[in-house]
Amino acid sequence: MVTFFEASLDTISVHHMGNPTQNEMYALSDYPLELKDELMPKLLMQYFLTPFEKTNEVYHLMHSSGDLELNEIHHFVSRVFEDKSKFHEASELIAKYLYKVSNHPKIKSGELYIAYFKKVQIEGNQLDAIGIFKSENKETYLKVYPQQGGFGLDYEENAININKLDKGVLIFNIEKENGYKVVVVDKTNGAHDAAVYWKDEFLQLKIRNDNFNQTNNTLGVYKNFVTQKLDDEFEMSKADKIDLLNRSMKYFKEKDTFDMDEFTGEVIGNPDAIASFKTFKNQYEQEFDTPIADSFEISANAVKKQARVYKSVLKLDKNFHIYIHGNKELIEKGFDDDKAMNYYKVYFKEEA
Incomplete structure (x- = not known):
């Protein structure tokens, strides 16, 4: 710069x-x-x-x-x-x-x-x-x-x-x-x-409200929505939240242009959650006097900056950390009655 x-x-x-x-x-x-x-x-x-x-x-x-x-x-x-x-x-x-x-x-x-x-x-x-x-x-x-x-x-x-x-x-x-x-x-x-x-x-x-800050603000608002707001309205596991964050980051890394309807449809999917996100975004715009456009060119530098704070780690007590980077269908959560403890079942083809 x-x-x-x-x-x-x-x-x-x-x-x-x-x-x-x-x-x-x-x-x-x-x-x-x-x-x-x-x-x-x-x-x-x-x-x-x-x-x-x-x-x-x-x-x-x-x-x-x-x-x-x-x-x-x-x-x-x-x-x-x-x-x-x-x-x-x-x-x-x-x-x-x-x-x-x-x-x-x-x-x-x-x-x-x-x-x-x-x-x-x-x-x-x-x-x-x-x-x-x-x-x-x-x-x-x-x-x-x-x-x-x-x-x-x-x-x-x-x-x-x-x-x-x-x-x-x-x-x-x-x-x-x-x-x-x-x-x-x-x-x-x-x-x-x-x-x-x-x-x-x-x-x-x-x-200045340029493409860098439009990208940075949108990713920041979405991250706050997933980590702070979704629990108030929907029952979601931490693995589901990480999946939503990963999908949003994948969208921004693969696309050249952001489109609000396309983003919410591909990443969020659920109509009620989409409406909730748009309301959350509007509240942010009003509180900070920072409008976020429905369409803008994605800034690779802003994506790189936000990628540092997007967490894809599932922390389990002090024993395990599970890094979730892809398909959330390959991880299942359950409860063991005999041990009275939660567990995750992870599917994979080979060890690295």
Whole structure:
């Protein structure tokens, strides 16, 4: 999705972010960072841009009122794209705004980097981009060096691992009227309120409803329907649920285009269950304001992503795991009265 073979780091400013709820202040630098050698820009490019090579979701900046001009980040980056001499001033305003919305006690302090890149590629276009990155987690590193015919050992505390970007966003200078093209990284773990502030409070993002997200959302909604809703209305075994998940994944892997009626007919089959699924989908669309089309081109990347979380494992106590990949008619469930235990009978032709 994002590549940077020809990209260059033009300007970067660094500030420190505290947490206002912990009575920690922020510290702003007076001028952009001066990069004194050729290696530092390369290391920073690796740190900032490499995590975006695997991103597929594209977002837009938005505002809950519907007025994009009220999105602070949109306003700040627009000023820079129009006049790059305002870069450092805008970086200070971005830092102050992030501090303002960092209003959860579990949000960690750290360094904030605002960078201006040239020739970063997204979806075939080489564009200028503004990156905003925050480092929150520090590590200790050992350093080994030659010393008097042998080696010495030292360490450095509170150092940054350039292979682990905590938070980052790239805002590309295209589609300004739609909220720009935006890709985001957020490795936060912890309290929900602390986790959502980067995307929801600070950036105010809305995911672009393209084929990737149509595919991803449909598979996600269907998985939730099978695992959470079907039990309320139908009596189904776990093996039957796994079969429904496997059939849906098979459909998405084999088809080029999704068709709602075709999918529900081939995968679900039961008219009552089909009606229940469509109701479940409509509720999702209304709750998250995310329409899912009845027909769209299937994204192979989205299918690959969802395949990682589609479970086809039947866990039996702590003794056995049965992986179900194909015909569910080859597995039967029963109950042994003498042992007072459930059992599964599995049919196969040969052992691998």
